[in-house]
Amino acid sequence: MNRMSWFNAVSLTLGFAFLYIPMVILVIFSFNESKLVTVWAGFSTKWYGELLQNEAFLNAAWVTIKVAVFSSTMATVLGTIAAYVLVRGGRFMGRTLFSGMIYAPLVMPEVITGLSLLLLFIGIGLDRGVLTIVLAHTTFSMCYVSVVVSSRLVTFDRSLEEAALDLGCSPAEAFRLVTLPIIAPAVISGWLLAFTLSLDDLVIASFTSGPSATTLPIKIFSAVRLGVSPEINALSTIMISIVTVGVITASLVTKHQVARQKREEQAAVRT
Amino acid sequence: MTASVFEPWNDPEAKPLIHFQNVTKRYGEFTAIDNLTIDIYEREFYALLGPSGCGKTTLMRMLAGFETPTEGKIFLAGQDIAPVPPNKRAVNMMFQSYALFPHLSIWENIAFGLKRERMPKHDINDRVEEMLRLTRLEKFARRKPHQISGGQRQRVALARSLAKHPKLLLLDEPLGALDKKLRQDTQFELMDIQEKTGTTFVIVTHDQEEAMTVASRVAVMDHGKIIQVATPDRIYENPNSVYVADFIGDVNLIEGTAKLNGSEAYAMSWHEGHAPLTVKSPVAFSDGQKCHLAIRPEKVSISAEKPADADNAVQGRILDIAYLGNISTYHVELPTGAVIKAQTANTRRIARRAFTWEDTVWLSWTATAGVLLAD
Numbered sequence: 001m002n003r004m005s006w007f008n009a010v011s012l013t014l015g016f017a018f019l020y021i022p023m024v025i026l027v028i029f030s031f032n033e034s035k036l037v038t039v040w041a042g043f044s045t046k047w048y049g050e051l052l053q054n055e056a057f058l059n060a061a062w063v064t065i066k067v068a069v070f071s072s073t074m075a076t077v078l079g080t081i082a083a084y085v086l087v088r089g090g091r092f093m094g095r096t097l098f099s100g101m102i103y104a105p106l107v108m109p110e111v112i113t114g115l116s117l118l119l120l121f122i123g124i125g126l127d128r129g130v131l132t133i134v135l136a137h138t139t140f141s142m143c144y145v146s147v148v149v150s151s152r153l154v155t156f157d158r159s160l161e162e163a164a165l166d167l168g169c170s171p172a173e174a175f176r177l178v179t180l181p182i183i184a185p186a187v188i189s190g191w192l193l194a195f196t197l198s199l200d201d202l203v204i205a206s207f208t209s210g211p212s213a214t215t216l217p218i219k220i221f222s223a224v225r226l227g228v229s230p231e232i233n234a235l236s237t238i239m240i241s242i243v244t245v246g247v248i249t250a251s252l253v254t255k256h257q258v259a260r261q262k263r264e265e266q267a268a269v270r271t
Numbered sequence: 272m273t274a275s276v277f278e279p280w281n282d283p284e285a286k287p288l289i290h291f292q293n294v295t296k297r298y299g300e301f302t303a304i305d306n307l308t309i310d311i312y313e314r315e316f317y318a319l320l321g322p323s324g325c326g327k328t329t330l331m332r333m334l335a336g337f338e339t340p341t342e343g344k345i346f347l348a349g350q351d352i353a354p355v356p357p358n359k360r361a362v363n364m365m366f367q368s369y370a371l372f373p374h375l376s377i378w379e380n381i382a383f384g385l386k387r388e389r390m391p392k393h394d395i396n397d398r399v400e401e402m403l404r405l406t407r408l409e410k411f412a413r414r415k416p417h418q419i420s421g422g423q424r425q426r427v428a429l430a431r432s433l434a435k436h437p438k439l440l441l442l443d444e445p446l447g448a449l450d451k452k453l454r455q456d457t458q459f460e461l462m463d464i465q466e467k468t469g470t471t472f473v474i475v476t477h478d479q480e481e482a483m484t485v486a487s488r489v490a491v492m493d494h495g496k497i498i499q500v501a502t503p504d505r506i507y508e509n510p511n512s513v514y515v516a517d518f519i520g521d522v523n524l525i526e527g528t529a530k531l532n533g534s535e536a537y538a539m540s541w542h543e544g545h546a547p548l549t550v551k552s553p554v555a556f557s558d559g560q561k562c563h564l565a566i567r568p569e570k571v572s573i574s575a576e577k578p579a580d581a582d583n584a585v586q587g588r589i590l591d592i593a594y595l596g597n598i599s600t601y602h603v604e605l606p607t608g609a610v611i612k613a614q615t616a617n618t619r620r621i622a623r624r625a626f627t628w629e630d631t632v633w634l635s636w637t638a639t640a641g642v643l644l645a646d
């Protein structure tokens with residue numbers, strides 16, 4: 001291994017410092033004894049204890065998890081189907097348009113997505129609540145799922161599906177018995193990505209949530225406007241850990257499984 | 272051994288298993304298959320041979336059901352199969368890439384098609400065991416495809432496609448991924464399995480040696496058309512066109528004009544100042560018609576002196592010698608500038624070879640050695 005040059009070492013340190021010092025400070029102050037956020041008064045976990053007593057936060061957390069689970073599951077189903085049709089569907093009318101449109105929400109400003117969804121929900125007279133947040137999150141996270149899944153499908157050897165058809169599978173059986181098990185790692189990491197995105201989202205949720213349902217990011221945001229409390233620091237620390245675990249799991253699953261499956265597939269396909 | 276020779280294509284009573292009737296397949300402007308009519312009989316080992324892009328794979332994919340003909344009909348055992356989807360056809364395919372399911376074990380790969388048929392469990396067991404025995408894979412049943420060698424994977428693919436007792440087995444370049452030695456062994460294994468199971472095999476290949484080895488009949492294709500269908504020996508000895516003669520094996524082509532000279536014999540003038548060549552041909556040529564004499568290098572003899580009683584003899588100079596161990600090919604340049612290849616078996620050690628570079632030699636062949644082909 002080459003030793004790192006001093007220039008690279010400094011750049012790396014600065015880069016990571018830039019990214020992580022704010023979060024480290026937040027985590028440290030979540031263990032602060034004092035009620036004043038900027039004054040260190042010794043180590044304590046009392047804010048975590050108080051957090052557990054706070055009904056409003058717990059409710060918001062429960063709503064957030066419900067929304068994340070439902071929306072990421074729906075997004076995974078829809079995104080996988082969309083990816084499958086776009087990669088495998090062959091040429092059909094408007095294919096290019098559709099594949100462009102599936103990526104459009106990726107670059108669309110969230111404010112616009114949120115606003116248009118709000119107008120839609122008002123237009124059709126849907127009361128804003130958990131359902132509308134789930135629908136909104138499904139809408140924007142399914143394109144992420146479809147990007148992840150279609151990049152896997154592109155490298156998928158088509159003759160495997162043809163072999164399944166040839167051996168007596170209907171197209172649906174071929175998908176269920178051959179395609180899905182092989183692309184499963186990509187589908188799982190797509191789900192984890194959608195889950196994390198839904199957990200984080202503030203902008204779209206604030207457009208589509210109603211008085212009956214508030215997600216955690218909205219709760220935190222509005223609480224912070226009244227001043228940062230150590231309780232929020234504690235809550236944020238918990239969220240950071242959840243998201244970190246989620247992202248690390250997703251990338252590990254993807255890395256290991258995709259690499260292994262690809263190796264197996266290539267080995268199976270060619271000597 | 273059966274006393275009668277297996278050649279149902281010569282029997283007017285025999286019903287073909289597969290009948291292509293004026294089949295055409297177009298992709299936009301490109302015609303992949305051009306008004307093609309062929310018959311394939313039961314128990315045949317039928318090879319589709321041709322350069323890449325000649326339409327042989329398209330033809331096979333139409334049989335499997337992955338492509339539908341633009342025009343014409345395909346009959347399998349008398350039934351038009353155009354409306355039958357691939358999963359309902361009594362046809363199985365062995366893919367060029369083998370397409371083994373990476374997430375399933377060898378055993379499950381072979382059982383895959385049987386399970387789709389809702390076969391009782393112990394019947395599936397028996398059939399899979401039988402296929403494993405046939406392909407000598409018993410020891411590998413529990414392994415995954417990436418844990419076995421290329422030759423073993425090829426046998427798994429074969430076992431999987433044979434497990435369902437197809438009426439017809441399609442093999443798409445089945446041995447392309449194997450090295451030469453393994454390929455030769457596997458060719459004989461394939462023939463053996465075909466004979467044991469009595470299944471009709473259609474094989475697609477661009478390797479003419481492979482087609483000649485395994486097939487009962489070879490169909491040579493070019494640009495979506497069948498040029499010639501015949502047994503390997505007839506394809507080699509009696510090609511019906513310059514294309515087939517040139518595609519199969521090595522050949523010398525001499526251009527000239529024909530002139531009738533006795534019964535089924537022609538004098539072919541090929542170059543001014545040289546005596547015309549004597550050729551026997553059952554195919555009739557009119558006087559002055561342009562033609563090609565196709566003659567295989569191993570049918571041309573090479574000698575130092577002019578042979579006394581040869582039908583044809585020409586003199587030339589050795590340009591090049593290709594030494595292949597068992598045989599040597601001499602490239603001999605004639606005074607006309609044309610180069611004729613002559614092949615001899617190296618029955619003696621190389622140190623005692625009679626000819627070397629730049630030697631003047633005589634090439635000779637009999638009147639029946641070559642085939643006269645129309646332009």
